[in-house]
Amino acid sequence: xxxxxxxAPVRHTGTAIAxxxxxxxxxxxxxxxxxxxxxxxxILTIAFQASDNIWPHLVSxxxxxxxxxxxLLLSGVGILTLATGTATAWxxxxxxxxxxxxxxxxxxxxxxxxxxxxxxSYVEILDFSGPVQTLLRDLMxxxxxxxxxxxxxxxxxxxxxxIASVLYPYVYLTARSAFLAQSVCVLDVSRTxxxxxxxxxxxxxxxxARPALVAGVTIALMETLNDIGAVEYFGVRTxxxxxYTTWLGRGSLSGAAQLAVILLIVVMLLLWxxxxxxxxxxFHHTSSKYHGLPTKRIAGWRRVLATLFCLSPVLVGFVxxxxxxxxxxxxRIGEPPGVSFLSLAGNSLFLSVVAAITxxxxxxxxxxARRFIRWRPLHALTRLASIGYAVPGTVLAIGxxxxxxxxxxxxxxxxxxxxxxxxGLLMSGTLFALVLTFTIRFLAISQGAIGAGLGKVSxxxxxxxxxxxRSAGGxxxxxxxxxxxxxxxxxxxxxxxxxxxxxxxxxxxxxxNFDTLATHVYTYASIERFEDAALPALAIVAVGxxxxxxxxxxIGLSFRTDRxxxxxxxxxx
Amino acid sequence: MSEAQPFVRFDKVQKSYDGxxxxxxxxxxxxxxxxxxxxxxxxGSGKTTCLMMLxxxxxxxxxxxxxxxQPINNVPPHKRGIGMVFQNYALFPHMSVGExxxxxxxxxxxxxxxxETKVKRALDMVELGAFGxxxxxxxxxxxxxxxAVARALVFExxxxxxxxxxxxLDKQLREQMQYEIKHIHESLGVTVVYVTHDQSEALTMSxxxxxxxxxxxxxxxxxxxxYERPDNSFVAQFIGENNRFDGTILSVRNGKCKVKxxxxxxxxxxxxxxGGKGTRTTLSLRPERIEINPKSKAGRSIISGKIEEAIxxxxxxxxxxxxxxSSEFIVKVPNTSGHxxxxxxxxxxxxxxxxxxxxxxxxx
Numbered sequence: 001x002x003x004x005x006x007x008a009p010v011r012h013t014g015t016a017i018a019x020x021x022x023x024x025x026x027x028x029x030x031x032x033x034x035x036x037x038x039x040x041x042x043i044l045t046i047a048f049q050a051s052d053n054i055w056p057h058l059v060s061x062x063x064x065x066x067x068x069x070x071x072l073l074l075s076g077v078g079i080l081t082l083a084t085g086t087a088t089a090w091x092x093x094x095x096x097x098x099x100x101x102x103x104x105x106x107x108x109x110x111x112x113x114x115x116x117x118x119x120x121s122y123v124e125i126l127d128f129s130g131p132v133q134t135l136l137r138d139l140m141x142x143x144x145x146x147x148x149x150x151x152x153x154x155x156x157x158x159x160x161x162x163i164a165s166v167l168y169p170y171v172y173l174t175a176r177s178a179f180l181a182q183s184v185c186v187l188d189v190s191r192t193x194x195x196x197x198x199x200x201x202x203x204x205x206x207x208x209a210r211p212a213l214v215a216g217v218t219i220a221l222m223e224t225l226n227d228i229g230a231v232e233y234f235g236v237r238t239x240x241x242x243x244y245t246t247w248l249g250r251g252s253l254s255g256a257a258q259l260a261v262i263l264l265i266v267v268m269l270l271l272w273x274x275x276x277x278x279x280x281x282x283f284h285h286t287s288s289k290y291h292g293l294p295t296k297r298i299a300g301w302r303r304v305l306a307t308l309f310c311l312s313p314v315l316v317g318f319v320x321x322x323x324x325x326x327x328x329x330x331x332r333i334g335e336p337p338g339v340s341f342l343s344l345a346g347n348s349l350f351l352s353v354v355a356a357i358t359x360x361x362x363x364x365x366x367x368x369a370r371r372f373i374r375w376r377p378l379h380a381l382t383r384l385a386s387i388g389y390a391v392p393g394t395v396l397a398i399g400x401x402x403x404x405x406x407x408x409x410x411x412x413x414x415x416x417x418x419x420x421x422x423x424g425l426l427m428s429g430t431l432f433a434l435v436l437t438f439t440i441r442f443l444a445i446s447q448g449a450i451g452a453g454l455g456k457v458s459x460x461x462x463x464x465x466x467x468x469x470r471s472a473g474g475x476x477x478x479x480x481x482x483x484x485x486x487x488x489x490x491x492x493x494x495x496x497x498x499x500x501x502x503x504x505x506x507x508x509x510x511x512x513n514f515d516t517l518a519t520h521v522y523t524y525a526s527i528e529r530f531e532d533a534a535l536p537a538l539a540i541v542a543v544g545x546x547x548x549x550x551x552x553x554x555i556g557l558s559f560r561t562d563r564x565x566x567x568x569x570x571x572x573x
Numbered sequence: 574m575s576e577a578q579p580f581v582r583f584d585k586v587q588k589s590y591d592g593x594x595x596x597x598x599x600x601x602x603x604x605x606x607x608x609x610x611x612x613x614x615x616x617g618s619g620k621t622t623c624l625m626m627l628x629x630x631x632x633x634x635x636x637x638x639x640x641x642x643q644p645i646n647n648v649p650p651h652k653r654g655i656g657m658v659f660q661n662y663a664l665f666p667h668m669s670v671g672e673x674x675x676x677x678x679x680x681x682x683x684x685x686x687x688x689e690t691k692v693k694r695a696l697d698m699v700e701l702g703a704f705g706x707x708x709x710x711x712x713x714x715x716x717x718x719x720x721a722v723a724r725a726l727v728f729e730x731x732x733x734x735x736x737x738x739x740x741x742l743d744k745q746l747r748e749q750m751q752y753e754i755k756h757i758h759e760s761l762g763v764t765v766v767y768v769t770h771d772q773s774e775a776l777t778m779s780x781x782x783x784x785x786x787x788x789x790x791x792x793x794x795x796x797x798x799x800y801e802r803p804d805n806s807f808v809a810q811f812i813g814e815n816n817r818f819d820g821t822i823l824s825v826r827n828g829k830c831k832v833k834x835x836x837x838x839x840x841x842x843x844x845x846x847x848g849g850k851g852t853r854t855t856l857s858l859r860p861e862r863i864e865i866n867p868k869s870k871a872g873r874s875i876i877s878g879k880i881e882e883a884i885x886x887x888x889x890x891x892x893x894x895x896x897x898x899s900s901e902f903i904v905k906v907p908n909t910s911g912h913x914x915x916x917x918x919x920x921x922x923x924x925x926x927x928x929x930x931x932x933x934x935x936x937x
Contacts, residue, residue, distance in 0.1 A: 374630075463628070463659065466629070467651070467653070469651045474680070479665055
């Protein structure tokens, strides 16, 4: 060992690659993680500041109703999505019946329908003046609502029904991939051991798929908590709605923050439940080669029943509301639109494109740093940066607003003192806040998609590029980026579409007189003129079809194994 | 070291991933220029970690690694100028073979004609001169392997690291590539550090082998020394087949010891690493060094054993016996004409030269 002090045993912090380049990456990661988690800390800080303590008030007034409504909504949506998603997934995966192949991807279509749009649509259809009740009255000769009983759509059960009818595809997706991944041999084994099809489903397939089912339901419930358009319209006072009204109606930021903390606890509880349900659930499939599941043909009247059963969620969750929008749009062709559709679409596009770009950039930095800096705390940090996706949009918006407003005030005061110029709400009052919120919220999507893409690229390729003389940045540019381009495009599309649909955060953070397609639909629905917003609503649904296409393309691979297996089974006979 | 300045030097290197468990414990290793050194050991023994530290992908927790006379702990991997061949080749799938080879040359600012000359020469060396325009996916596994070797050599590094480079090839191709790599090493005179868990690969190719276990180099020797003169029972067990049996030391004199086996018999052995009289020891003995019914008793230890099972393997008969207190005592009987008939259940005399039996590892 040399005498130089630099060569004394140093405790390295564990970065895989020493040098300046690495420090830049670590700083970038640190900055992104800080920004992504700042909203949570801001909410916690504000909520527990004693100055404006409205906890007692909350507990005695709003909170009980909010807690009950939220709990009922979550249980209802949970049960309905679980039942619909699992049953349809099992049928289309295991059996062949008329249109089963078409239905296997059509069942994803409701994903394109945001909760608020389906809610407005069903109110149009099922309300007193809607076509269903009008037809009933005409048929039966009833005159007023006192002559008959009809379920009130604008209610808690109504909210459960419409929300579940667009969120069940999350369970369907996870259940279907779980069933597809189950090697046929476990089911064959259960059959040889004497279990019938129903027993195989109940005792083998479902327990094996349980982690996937729970994961699907958890996503559906998180989306439910995020929703504000549907529940508010239906008069369901969930925690999310309560936060929104406490902030906008009463102007109490700390009150909203305190409610947000409670909502965060609910979210954490959900995530914990999901983890808990997976405890000790480490199933490994015993054969490395998966046979496609041989699908069985359903015969007789039951096959019609199977088709109808799988078709009804598609009709309810997509075809009927989309047709309504189509009819409305068609009826208004030629009429001059009140607000320029193009300017709304332009706003939405701009916002979504910018959000997609920033989210991809941030996601790429996090995923890539995780790949070549082998320092565990850093890995944990990058995953922590995904937290925005678990936080409902309303909560996130408030969390972003708090530090930005403080920063704005600070800059404003500073500029006034120095130059006598007031900068006003430089960040919190502009699109900056919205782009930031979207980036934080959708960072999980971009991290996930890019991470999955990079996961398929052998780390040795990066290492090889390093030994051959490329820096980390050069390796990213010359080797990894060209290889993960499809993943990046997918990630960008997913973020883009989610940003196009986003309502709760946009409502809270949009600058004055700034409307997106989503907020326009919301505004028009709230003044009972949903018909006039049909074109923007239809546009949102059309954009929402993009991820459905991506998903069905990935599942498309499994279609092939399905078909091959079916052919093989037929040949065997 | 007696020789000149070592080219690669690990100086008291330690590595821990979690700050608690050391996966590499106090490693000291000198590799002179031009040597082919293999790091051999079971998975999790720390050999790959050592290679990753040398390449610059993992920082050493303590200690220093030298390349030439330069400490390289703070040199990032792309500045180390070390060639590396990876498991599964790690060829860039979006680049042609020629582009793969030109990759390290571009970053070194070579002009196009110089690059082409070097790429051509490197491809010729691995007999793939006509494949420059192919994409990696169009090549067989063996060809991809050759491209990976050529890419690691094309920028003329003085040190090449190989991380189980042949693991993905089938047995026949693997053996062929072993010779090819060995010949490339000999003709270029480049220093090679090679990692494998395949002992026959290590024995075939290396000048010296460092046997790793539990984060420590158990023995660093030439292939023949490693096999003939293992320092401890881990090495004896890991390299080749080995009989282990325990006994108590009766006496130690002149590097030899008398050991009383658990069966009550007394044998002689080389005292490699033993305690004093009365302590326990583990004896190590290669199955092919044991004779059944030895004709001469001179310089031999002889005990009796019962034949439990004889398995016919063509060139030899693998015989499992109960002997020396072990029921897994293996003897390889060469299938020469007129070898002793091996009747299961029969008790016979077995013997070996004292020097072939090594007393290793005192038992606490």
